Amino acid sequence: MSKEIAPASTENASAQPVRVRIAPSPTGDPHVGTAYIGLLNFIFARQRGGKFLLRIEDTDRARFVESSEQMIYDALRWLGLEWDEGPDVGGPFGPYRQSERTAIYREHCDKLLASGAAYRCFCTPEELDARRKQQIAAKLPARYDGTCRRLSDEDVKAKLDAGIPFTIRMAVPFTGSTTFRDELRGNITFDHNNVDDQVLLKSDGFPTYHLANVVDDHLMQISDVIRAEEWISSTPKHVLLYAAFGWPMPRFWHMPLLRNTDKSKISKRKNPVSLIYYRQAGFLPQAMTNFLGLMGGGMPPDVEIFTLAQMVEQFNFARISLGGPVFDLVKLKWLNGEYLRALTEEQYFQVLRNNVFSDEILRQMVPLVQTRIETLAQFGDLADFFFADNVMPAESVFLPKTKTREETLAFCGELLTALEPVEWKSTEIDAALRTLGTAQSWSTKECFMLLRAIITGKTASPPLLESMVVFGKARSLDRLRRFIDAQKKIKQ
Numbered sequence: 001m002s003k004e005i006a007p008a009s010t011e012n013a014s015a016q017p018v019r020v021r022i023a024p025s026p027t028g029d030p031h032v033g034t035a036y037i038g039l040l041n042f043i044f045a046r047q048r049g050g051k052f053l054l055r056i057e058d059t060d061r062a063r064f065v066e067s068s069e070q071m072i073y074d075a076l077r078w079l080g081l082e083w084d085e086g087p088d089v090g091g092p093f094g095p096y097r098q099s100e101r102t103a104i105y106r107e108h109c110d111k112l113l114a115s116g117a118a119y120r121c122f123c124t125p126e127e128l129d130a131r132r133k134q135q136i137a138a139k140l141p142a143r144y145d146g147t148c149r150r151l152s153d154e155d156v157k158a159k160l161d162a163g164i165p166f167t168i169r170m171a172v173p174f175t176g177s178t179t180f181r182d183e184l185r186g187n188i189t190f191d192h193n194n195v196d197d198q199v200l201l202k203s204d205g206f207p208t209y210h211l212a213n214v215v216d217d218h219l220m221q222i223s224d225v226i227r228a229e230e231w232i233s234s235t236p237k238h239v240l241l242y243a244a245f246g247w248p249m250p251r252f253w254h255m256p257l258l259r260n261t262d263k264s265k266i267s268k269r270k271n272p273v274s275l276i277y278y279r280q281a282g283f284l285p286q287a288m289t290n291f292l293g294l295m296g297g298g299m300p301p302d303v304e305i306f307t308l309a310q311m312v313e314q315f316n317f318a319r320i321s322l323g324g325p326v327f328d329l330v331k332l333k334w335l336n337g338e339y340l341r342a343l344t345e346e347q348y349f350q351v352l353r354n355n356v357f358s359d360e361i362l363r364q365m366v367p368l369v370q371t372r373i374e375t376l377a378q379f380g381d382l383a384d385f386f387f388a389d390n391v392m393p394a395e396s397v398f399l400p401k402t403k404t405r406e407e408t409l410a411f412c413g414e415l416l417t418a419l420e421p422v423e424w425k426s427t428e429i430d431a432a433l434r435t436l437g438t439a440q441s442w443s444t445k446e447c448f449m450l451l452r453a454i455i456t457g458k459t460a461s462p463p464l465l466e467s468m469v470v471f472g473k474a475r476s477l478d479r480l481r482r483f484i485d486a487q488k489k490i491k492q
């Protein structure tokens with residue numbers, strides 16, 4: 001990749017109405033990165049009298065999580081980022097859920113096949129895997145070797161007649177390069193020998209991200225693609241697709257990635273990344289949007305606390321700096337504190353009532369504690385872990401007799417990995433815990449003792465798994481992660 005700074009921004013160069021979108025994939029909890037990019041798109045649209053769209057990119061069926069779409073809606077609405085068009089609110093360019101648009105993608109793929117911009121690939125996953133391994137062993141870039149691009153029309157027909165499954169790949173030119181303009185970086189050039197013959201349509205008939213994204217951005221008349229920097233390397237493929245279809249291109253703005261304090265790409269190993277966590281852990285949406293608005297330097301340098309409306313007034317995309325903005329939890333907490341303390345007493349009461357002591361939460365706690373108490377005041381003794389932020393257990397509480405501290409911490413790391421993909425139901429958590437216990441020679445009793453200590457801070461509690469379900473996945477895993485971090489620090 002080479003870069004050169006291009007002349008002044010082409011923004012407003014055309015009279016095309018501004019239409020921007022976020023296109024999250026429903027693969028799990030809504031991510032802070034989605035909120036960050038959502039906020040930028042929202043601001044961009046509101047500043048220019050444009051439209052802000054929400055498109056659900058759910059074509060990766062292997063990673064699809066059913067509950068995720070609703071969680072994305074709830075999280076974005078919680079932050080006040082209302083969209084003008086989307087699967088749930090409709091709009092003139094629907095459907096806005098990609099799984100409902102497969103016929104459109106197939107039709108477009110046929111056009112590419114007909115023009116020679118794409119070809120059918122009959123290679124099996126095993127063959128592809130074997131070749132990829134050979135390439136890696138030979139220190140060559142791992143990419144499709146073009147086997148099926150060389151098939152004659154007769155070969156293709158014979159394979160089709162034999163019913164051999166196929167994917168459709170894009171025919172990237174053998175020579176030359178593709179240059180596109182990034183509004184923040186200037187021109188970026190990729191040599192075609194670094195661009196893979198990307199699969200566009202999978203053998204299950206679903207498109208890949210690249211095809212669906214380009215077709216939809218065109219059909220939905222997106223003027224500006226504002227997305228995270230990690231998509232830069234995909235953009236030459238998209239540019240080639242726009243050219244193959246003979247379509248005009250949107251402008252591209254690739255935003256700097258959020259980073260952990262050590263400057264690595266933001267990850268759940270180092271920071272909670274689920275918006276559900278922040279909501280449940282008592283962060284105010286205004287503090288969160290304010291914090292995300294500080295990322296990237298689009299606001300005037302001398303202001304630190306501002307509303308969404310002020311961001312729409314003052315945010316300047318030309319000011320964005322490309323150094324990775326740090327998602328610093330200490331700063332977010334400070335900001336949240338500023339917001340909480342600025343509330344009136346009545347507002348603070350309402351926030352507590354709606355978020356911490358809501359009827360919904362109390363109702364879920366009741367069956368967990370009712371059978372275990374003799375006085376009402378004991379509710380606090382049993383449920384304190386639920387309302388407290390810090391429940392760090394002492395070693396005497398968490399360490400099983402037969403395990404060392406090191407073994408226990410190593411096991412906690414495994415536990416985090418094992419629980420991350422679990423669907424948050426007590427039966428599923430139980431199964432994951434038992435499987436891991438058996439594999440690592442931890443008895444069920446020891447596993448429960450350790451997890452109970454981490455989640456509740458105590459040796460006895462209301463039923464652990466049910467409590468974890470009510471407490472929520474995001475917060476349970478965060479408690480586990482914080483426990484590991486804190487214990488590592490003690491060790492140093």
Ligand code: GLU
Nearest residue numbers: 023024025057213227231
């Ligand atoms: N589905 C992609 C994502 O999950 C969209 C990327 C884009 O905005 O093009 O982020």
